Amino acid sequence: MKKILPALLIIVALVVTASLVIGIKKTKTVDWEESFNEKSNKPYGVSVFYKELHHLFKDSKIRTVYHQPGSYLRANSEDGYGEHVAEGSYIIIGNSDYLEDDSVDELLNFVDAGNTLFISDYYFAQKIHDTLNIDVDYILNEKDSISYQSLKYIDMESTIIDKNMGDNYFSRFDTINYNVLGYSKIDYKHANFIQVPFGDGNIYLHLEPKAFTNYNLLKENRYKYVEGLISYLPKNNVYFDSYIKIQTGYDGDVEKESNLSWFLEQLSFRWAWYTALIFGVLFMIFNAKRRQRIIKIIKPLQNTTIAFVKTVSNLYFDTQDHKNLIDKKITYFLEKIRTDFNLDTSTLNSEFIDKLAAKTGKKKEDIKTIIDYINWLRSKNEFFEENLIKLNRHIEAFYTT
Template sequence: MKKVAPVFIIIVALIVTAAVAIGIKRTKTVDWEESFDEKSNKPYGVSILYKELPNLFKNHKVRTVYHQPASYLGANSEDGYGEHVAKGTYIIIGNSDYLEDDSVDELLNFADTGNTLFISDYNFPQKIHDTLNIDTDYIANEKDSISYQSLKHFNLEDIIIDKNEGDMFFASFDSINYNVLGYSKIDYKHVNFIEIPFGKGQIYLHLEPKVFTNYNLLKENRYKYVEGILSHLPETDVYFDSYTKIQSGYDGDVEKESNLSWFLEQLSFRWAWYTAIIFGILFMIFNAKRKQRVIRIIKPLQNTTVAFVKTVSNLYFDTQDHKNLIDKKITYFLEKIRTDFNLDTSVLNEVFTEKLATKTGKKKEDVKKLIDYINWLRSKNEFFEENLIKLNRHIEAFYNK
């Protein structure tokens, strides 16, 4: 084993050195995919917004919709088979172009019956454009990657959005009946947030979904802009769309990863984990030969004397053989007297009584009662249960006093 120790140390040193070298050279890449997925913790996921919705809409239910809106809202209509009637605010962040026409119709009907529809996306399904008579356009950011976002009814400084190659804006809409709520600015202001009265409800359309992502919510004071946007929505139950994220082709890798994945992404934790595994394997390899075989535990034989005596006594008691039980109880008592006090028990007379009282330190009167009762029992031929019980009490009193 002395020769193995240096080899073991050398192997561990090589492994740790290699781990450090690989860790230093490895550059971590950031995934900037705009998934808008509520389970994604990546920069352009919306997990932070999703987790904060219950705090933003307190005392109201927040439901996640994993189905095409047509199916979900149809099932949860007054004539549907769902568990409740869908009422409140339906929120879609990004990827709305994957909505089918029947889902667009169902969402418009949802708003028409007194509810709220909120969509933040770079563009909308053509059916929404046609129904609401709106048109959008794009302005490229030729100077830098920064645009400015502002809200009309909030005293809030312009919010910077970086990593932005350009802005979408509303090129045409019904400026008389539609309310302008916000702007984007690259070279000059463009309308990018409007409120549209629709039937008994409202539709809100917003053209910069990146503001809702994890990256922007954690950047400086950009969260205030999001709070301002959502403050326009009524205090009702919320339906958060997840179906369009599934349809967009985002593979939801965050869902598949375990909680260990976060630790493995951290360089120190990762190599600590790998080193622990390697040490464990090496420990098992070098320690296996030192282990002896499992020694089988042999249980000692149990002393069944007491159980045997109880069984025999129960047998005599059940058969009402009181004479036999009394004889055996007297015999056992006298045997114990002979063993413990070295007295001759062949004659139970006055002399024997005095000797027994002296050796045991008990009152002569108490000892005499027991000996007299034993002598009386020996003179009888017929016994009853009461005789057995009385003898037992005398013997117990002798041992207890």
């Protein structure tokens, strides 16, 4: 051991020296990508605005939408299978061009029913332009990279947006029925924030999404401009359209980042972690040989069936494989019906519901609820935790009532 100790000290010294040299020489570059990601702390992420929503809309329910608005709003309508009826304000910051036509239709129906849509982006989905009869043009900033943002009906100084090579503005819109609420100025003022009455609700379209980013919200008093923009929205439920679904194909199957990822992004923490790992490996190497072998303790055999079931179920749940679990629960439920009531479950129609209700003595409405929900699940390609929980409640209710 005495011969190994000097070598161990040399290795430790080399690791510490390397970490210090890299830490001194490494220059951290700033990522100026305009992602508008609500999870990003980079300059043009919107994590600050996302976290402040609870303060901007006190006593209101804030929901983050990880799906296409079309499927989400249909599911959470009066005739849908969602947990609530969507009412309030739907907010989209940047990246609105991903919207498909059916999502635009559902958003317009949402507004027509008396709700609010707020979009801040450079351009909008083509169907929005066509439906609302608006055009957006671009003006190049030839003098510097600064534009001035102002609100028409709110008494406040113009807000500077720097690092701005140009401005987008509304070049065509219905000047009689649409209300101009704000302007952007480079050489002259042009409308960049309008209110569009639509049915019983309102659509607010804004053309400078950088105002909502971390960089601008944390610089000087620029946050007041965003407060002014948001002040037009009613104090009601808020649906925030997540950027993350764009990264994962709109299906809402968002990959959760490791809790260690933030630490690994910090140079000092990263080297501390690597050093600890190296020490751990060295400790295991030099302590692999023990003076005496471990005397095994032979424990009596235990019934581990319940523990095994818990382990397997936790494994499925932790992997977020909701589709697999839902398929298995439906399969086992139908197998139970075939075994207990000798019914053919290949076709789950009204005739099957009548037969099952007759054999079980349960209310036909209760049987129809669970069978309709199973048929609905079989028609879907994406599943979420709430779907699994709701299916489990229906099955438990079937056996207990």
